[in-house]
Amino acid sequence: MATRTRTSRGRGLRSYATPSGGLSGVPSALRSFLSTEAGGAGLLAVAALAALVWANWPGSQTYAHLWETPTLIEIGSWRLDLNLHEWINDGLMVVFFLVVGMEVRRELSMGELTDRRRIVVPLVAALLGIVVPAAIYLALNPSGPAAAGWGVVIGTDTAFMLGAVALLGPACPAQLRIFLLTLTVFDDIVAVSVIGVAYSDEANVPALVVMALALLALCVLGRLGVWRTWPYALVIVVLWLATLESGLHPSIAGMVAGLLVPAYAPGREAVDRATTAFRSFRQSPLADVGYHAKLGLQRAVSVNERLQVVLHPWTSYVIVPLFAFANAGVDLRGGVLQEALRSSVTWGVVAGLVIGKFLGIGLGAIGAVRLRLGQLPQGVSPSQVMGGAAMSGIGFTVSLLIIGLAFDDAALRSQATVGVLLAAVGATLLGGLVFWVSRSVFGHRYASLPTVLDRPVDPERDHVRGNPDAPLTLVEYGDFECPFCGKATGMLREVREQLGDRLRYVFRHLPLTDVHPHAEEAAVAAEAAARQGKFWEFHDVLFENQDQLEFEDLLGHADRAGLDVERFARDLSDPELLERVRADADSAEASGARGTPTFFVGDRRHIGAYDARTLIAELESGELRAADEETEDAGRD
Structure with a gap:
């Protein structure tokens, strides 16, 4: 995520990888x-x-x-x-x-x-x-x-x-x-x-020199991208011993x-390598294959x-x-x-x-x-x-x-x-x-991010995939350049196939422009495709080509999606489309979304893992709760 x-x-954004869970809207490392x-x-x-x-x-x-x-x-x-x-x-x-x-x-x-x-x-x-x-x-x-x-x-x-x-x-x-x-x-x-x-205490100069060399060694290890733990641990022990002798x-x-x-x-490549190694171990559960899978996970x-x-x-x-x-x-x-x-x-x-x-x-x-x-x-x-x-x-x-x-x-x-x-x-x-x-006195009972979808789903405005009147709603705030959103597309396909006409899936834009420099332009391009009734076709093409989002690439994707390329190119500079994208980002802010992908089940922000099985269970449990509430309301009437 x-x-x-x-x-x-107009404000910059940042991103880093982490699964969801625990504290709402908090990166997992910090949450832990x-x-x-x-x-x-x-x-x-x-x-x-x-x-x-x-x-x-x-x-x-x-x-x-x-x-x-x-x-x-x-x-x-x-x-x-x-x-x-x-x-x-x-x-x-x-x-x-x-x-x-x-x-x-x-x-x-x-x-x-x-x-x-x-x-x-x-x-x-x-x-x-x-x-x-x-x-x-x-x-x-x-x-x-x-x-x-x-x-x-x-x-x-x-x-x-x-x-x-x-x-x-x-x-x-x-x-x-x-x-x-x-x-x-x-x-x-x-x-x-x-x-x-x-x-x-009073400084010991030779020990201070050893300290400086140890600190330099840590800098070099980091600069060289050394990923194994033991070299850092060894240098830190030397640094500690030198500091004991130094007087500090x-x-x-x-x-x-x-x-x-x-x-x-x-990094995306490291995650992909680790995934490939894990799949290899799953297919061939041998010691050496498992060892390489472990190393791949560590390197990521x-x-x-x-x-x-x-x-x-x-x-x-x-x-x-x-x-x-x-x-x-x-x-x-x-x-x-x-x-x-x-x-x-x-x-x-x-x-x-x-x-x-x-x-x-x-x-x-x-x-x-x-x-x-x-x-x-x-x-x-x-x-x-x-x-x-x-x-x-x-x-x-x-x-x-x-x-x-x-x-x-x-x-x-x-x-x-x-x-x-x-x-x-x-x-x-x-x-x-x-x-x-x-x-x-002030009624300040909470100090956390919002959990309710700020703007209700509007089939006339939002991009809806599936039955617009379906009883189940899944909203995603996504970024076309985010690798985790790209990975989620396969999972979402499985969710839609299993729930069928009972589900409507909604995509809203949340471009993370500080780490994904092409994300906002890609989102505008998707809105330009929507003007020609081809949002979802273009959506799929963008996620299939996340590493090709330059202007020329977008024009090629438009041709592949069957768009009028000249009209598409003109629409890319229309400020209304940029305003539309930023309005989605503002609704993400007001809804407590802090990263991509962020999912809302109905109007509630989903917290935790977002694999297909978990989301399906959450959607169906929400449907059961809604049915129970309707039964209770009917009984009171």
Whole structure:
């Protein structure tokens, strides 16, 4: 499926390959990321609570002793001497930041951040969401060792925040969650930069040289199009070891490495090769044929996405909860809690995260919109942004990591940790209150794309294939240059053959002009053919020749479809036809269609797989529901 940004007249579009499913209108890679983060939030909370209980239990000394367990790896004169706590904070957490970096790279290459207009509002919000909390903290702790903790309040825990939004936010928060994830991209980059630079030791020049060579190697691997995973993994391990020796915090190695792991949409040729290899295995289920089919599938998907599929569940369900378990255990006995509640460090952290994030992100986003620097995502209200801003005060993972780097004094670390825990509770409660007001006062119950067909099917205007009065309706928003739409034509033929006169199929235009440069011209050409009563003939010819859509090609297709070529050529420059195409694209925007092909069963957007069997089942179940409703209405009458 090809997916794109907001559609409107004259605006560019983008696309990338992904199957549908899950969250409405959300690319599958991003949808998977959101779902995994939200699912891991509960486990993260349990791990933090378990650490607090153990650290305050009569046998709490075992908690501290566990993380001090030493380990030593020695090869010749080289040795790596880390205790268990350091393995988690300086080792496993690098994998966490690697995944974050890869997600940023994927979004920049083929996701939400490819449209630079979408960047401005979350960028402004993120910057103010960093500056305002740090300023509030420093206002309460302007000097001395406590001032070093300003970095504690700049980060947002994506897993916790998204989990809280899913629990207390709008009923369908997909668009809001995408906006918040985009915002945390910038938040994470700044936070890791602060960790890597402001809280690092004296630099080791030879190790820095090795780091630079490793980063160069990652660039070369990406430039050469290396698709196997192991070369990247090997270079990333070398980069991590060099960063450990360099004096910089290893988290920066994870983030930068993630940014350099290439992400790209599956190319049509790669998908075709993988399909051919799979069919060969189906016909000859031999080991070597299956091995080549597996390689073909791997080559079609970027290293970035393949690594994320493997690593992201581990970071969400193992690494981050384990980090919380190792770092959230503060012994609050012996007056520690009372001392923390009287500490300016504790309240600086609470005020910075709860108040600073709320004001910085919320007012930054709304201010950027008011200044016309950008727009909020479709379906997201300012009050919902304020709720998300409040919940961004859940710093947790990054905050706990910076606490260990910012403070040498154990008392200050305990006070800051108490502040982070209190802020997580306070930010959740404040966010929940704001979302409640948003629902109760403003009626903003959802933050997702529309799911209802914006313009009802009109047989006098729309292109209808089949019985115009059929009880079942299937609407497709398509693009003549989109390979996934081309593949769907065979599936649609099977749907029409099975349902016969019970189905009317409607095609509407959604040209993705940024990646399919000939799509809009092809759509206009189809409308020119429609003027001669040959829309469907020309429609079929275009999908059979998706790689031949230049002007001369269109004239040849017109002759092949039996059109008056001279009249066809004149009509191609008629602005009314272009307006017709763009009106379809506008209706796609209003209907929540974000890519091609997008299907509507009746007047409801279809979410999920769009194979023939699934669509037929959906159409027939809709017919049964309609019949049941008619029976109920007749009974009431």
